[in-house]
Amino acid sequence: MKRTNLSAIGISKTFSRTGSNDSLPVLDMIDFAIQEGEFVSILGPSGCGKSTLLNILAGFEPADIGHATCCDDPIQAPSPERAVVFQSPLLFPWLHVQDNVMYGLKQKGISKADSEELALKYIKDVGLEGFEGYYPSQLSGGMQHRVSLARSLVLNPKVLLMDEPFSSLDAQTRYSMQQLLLRLWEDNRKTIVFITHDVEEALLISDRVCIMSQRPGKIVEEIKVTFDRPRDISLTSSQDFSRLKAHILTRLLS
Ligand SMILES: Nc1ncnc2c1ncn2[C@@H]1O[C@H](COP(=O)(O)OP(=O)(O)O)[C@@H](O)[C@H]1O
Numbered sequence: 278m279k280r281t282n283l284s285a286i287g288i289s290k291t292f293s294r295t296g297s298n299d300s301l302p303v304l305d306m307i308d309f310a311i312q313e314g315e316f317v318s319i320l321g322p323s324g325c326g327k328s329t330l331l332n333i334l335a336g337f338e339p340a341d342i343g344h345a346t347c348c349d350d351p352i353q354a355p356s357p358e359r360a361v362v363f364q365s366p367l368l369f370p371w372l373h374v375q376d377n378v379m380y381g382l383k384q385k386g387i388s389k390a391d392s393e394e395l396a397l398k399y400i401k402d403v404g405l406e407g408f409e410g411y412y413p414s415q416l417s418g419g420m421q422h423r424v425s426l427a428r429s430l431v432l433n434p435k436v437l438l439m440d441e442p443f444s445s446l447d448a449q450t451r452y453s454m455q456q457l458l459l460r461l462w463e464d465n466r467k468t469i470v471f472i473t474h475d476v477e478e479a480l481l482i483s484d485r486v487c488i489m490s491q492r493p494g495k496i497v498e499e500i501k502v503t504f505d506r507p508r509d510i511s512l513t514s515s516q517d518f519s520r521l522k523a524h525i526l527t528r529l530l531s
Pocket residue numbers: 292293301303321322323324325326327328329330492
């Protein structure tokens with residue numbers, strides 16, 4: 278049995294507005310345990326508290342009740358062990374691809390020669406060999422997302438926390454990013470928490486889907502996704518896939 282890599286233990290969160298008595302309950306007793314190397318999607322409607330949950334797992338903000346752990350240690354602050362990938366690639370516009378990827382390595386005090394070697398490896402892994410000297414403004418949206426992935430993976434985190442990372446991309450680019458992520462995951466077996474509101478995306482990529490209710494978000498069901506890997510788009514037309522998708526959609530709408 279693999280040890281638990283990331284868990285949420287009874288997490289609740291309420292936001293209050295400064296200067297007002299109004300309070301907004303956002304998360305309600307969230308519990309889950311994610312194993313090392315597992316790929317888990319958290320699927321829920323817009324506004325149900327997915328990003329809030331991810332921010333707590335990242336250590337960007339505290340839970341009011343309960344807590345999150347990574348490798349049994351309480352999560353209290355951001356850590357390079359837990360890389361966060363956002364919907365927007367957030368690259369440094371004044372740095373070219375290679376320097377964007379090397380940035381975190383420099384912060385960690387890795388030598389220039391080692392940083393260069395690592396950066397070139399990951400740039401190649403995400404399919405951007407030959408674009409090392411390009412600036413973000415000279416890249417397509419999909420390419421910028423590839424740089425963002427390389428920049429996270431080069432730091433060798435234990436966990437990747439991804440908040441709807443491909444939702445702004447067109448369908449084709451999105452599919453190719455999903456396939457790239459799956460290939461990188463097969464190679465590296467990082468633990469991945471992938472936030473999405475897209476049922477097909479969750480079913481195509483994950484080992485398990487945690488379904489959240491409307492706000493205040495709770496996990497209403499966890500589903501193991503047992504389709505064989507590697508998975509491709511043809512899976513979406515299978516009967517089993519359609520049945521599971523319909524079940525999840527009904528759950529999301531209830
Ligand atoms: N820092 C904050 N202060 C007050 N309310 C917030 C804050 N962050 C999020 N919210 C509220 O919490 C709810 C859930 O937000 P969010 O976690 O971003 O949802 P999701 O990612 O599922 O769309 C929303 O109603 C949002 O307005």
